[in-house]
Amino acid sequence: MDVVIEVRDARIPLATTHPKMDSWLGNRRRIIVMNREDMVSADDRNAWATYFSSQGIKVIYSNGQLGMGTMKLGRMAKSAASTVNTRRREKGLLPRPVRAGIVGYPNVGKSSLINRLLKRRMCPAAPRPGVTRELKWVRFGKDLELLDSPGILPMRISDQAAALKLAICDDIGERSYDFADVAAILVQILLRHPAVGSEAFRKRYKIDVDSDCGKLFVTKLSVHLFNGDTTQAAFRILSDFRKGRFGWVALERPPT
Numbered sequence: 001m002d003v004v005i006e007v008r009d010a011r012i013p014l015a016t017t018h019p020k021m022d023s024w025l026g027n028r029r030r031i032i033v034m035n036r037e038d039m040v041s042a043d044d045r046n047a048w049a050t051y052f053s054s055q056g057i058k059v060i061y062s063n064g065q066l067g068m069g070t071m072k073l074g075r076m077a078k079s080a081a082s083t084v085n086t087r088r089r090e091k092g093l094l095p096r097p098v099r100a101g102i103v104g105y106p107n108v109g110k111s112s113l114i115n116r117l118l119k120r121r122m123c124p125a126a127p128r129p130g131v132t133r134e135l136k137w138v139r140f141g142k143d144l145e146l147l148d149s150p151g152i153l154p155m156r157i158s159d160q161a162a163a164l165k166l167a168i169c170d171d172i173g174e175r176s177y178d179f180a181d182v183a184a185i186l187v188q189i190l191l192r193h194p195a196v197g198s199e200a201f202r203k204r205y206k207i208d209v210d211s212d213c214g215k216l217f218v219t220k221l222s223v224h225l226f227n228g229d230t231t232q233a234a235f236r237i238l239s240d241f242r243k244g245r246f247g248w249v250a251l252e253r254p255p256t
């Protein structure tokens with residue numbers, strides 16, 4: 001690969017980068033794509049854009065479902081790797097298409113972005129992690145070759161906070177976590193979130209939040225709506241968050 005396009009989930013840009021990414025990159029150019037831009041607020045987008053630009057890192061915001069950001073991505077990938085053909089020409093070799101590898105965690109939107117870029121459904125995309133299972137090269141015009149790859153997770157996610165956020169955002173398979181535990185943590189995060197808070201829960205479920213304990217709230221909601229079934233209550237809270245029913249908010253803000 002000449003250039004690596006690393007796709008992240010804009011709601012959790014830190015939890016969706018592989019700890020080994022920097023060492024794998026070597027001296028290849030990297031473009032970070034903050035996908036799912038529609039699922040965070042303008043304030044979140046600005047905060048992360050400022051953070052990355054202060055680090056001198058190129059980022060693009062995109063929406064893999066509707067295609068926003070993809071043309072810019074194509075242009076950036078070509079220009080980031082333009083040195084490849086300059087060097088080839090210097091050696092008397094013919095130019096070849098630039099090879100851009102699209103990498104990232106499961107379900108962050110890699111295949112959707114490629115399909116949008118190509119304006120064709122070349123790569124299967126679905127609302128669950130683990131759909132892409134093999135490496136696949138696709139041609140974009142005469143200048144660019146794109147590699148779609150399966151989402152890669154570390155063997156063991158040592159950072160438990162990051163693992164919980166991946167579960168909350170549906171970026172890891174449902175079989176790897178317990179709905180009630182994950183929903184309880186989500187409730188705690190949202191109660192403390194400046195753009196959400198307890199009023200959002202009261203309005204949505206018509207019950208009061210008695211404490212900042214997420215587990216207690218999941219139990220209370222289960223009694224209120226689901227005959228005491230905590231798994232169903234937990235599933236409702238998680239899917240409401242994923243559908244933006246608490247507002248579109250990022251779960252991570254840039255480090256200060």
Ligand SMILES: Nc1nc2c(ncn2[C@@H]2O[C@H](COP(=O)(O)OP(=O)(O)OP(=O)(O)O)[C@@H](O)[C@H]2O)c(=O)[nH]1
Binds near residue numbers: 064109111112128132
């Ligand atoms: N709201 C929203 N949904 C998106 C966006 N990009 C992709 N999706 C949806 O997210 C789901 C996952 O997208 P994929 O393109 O299959 O993700 P992937 O990274 O290729 O997934 P793996 O095959 O698991 O590695 C699909 O249902 C897409 O329609 C986006 O920017 N916004």
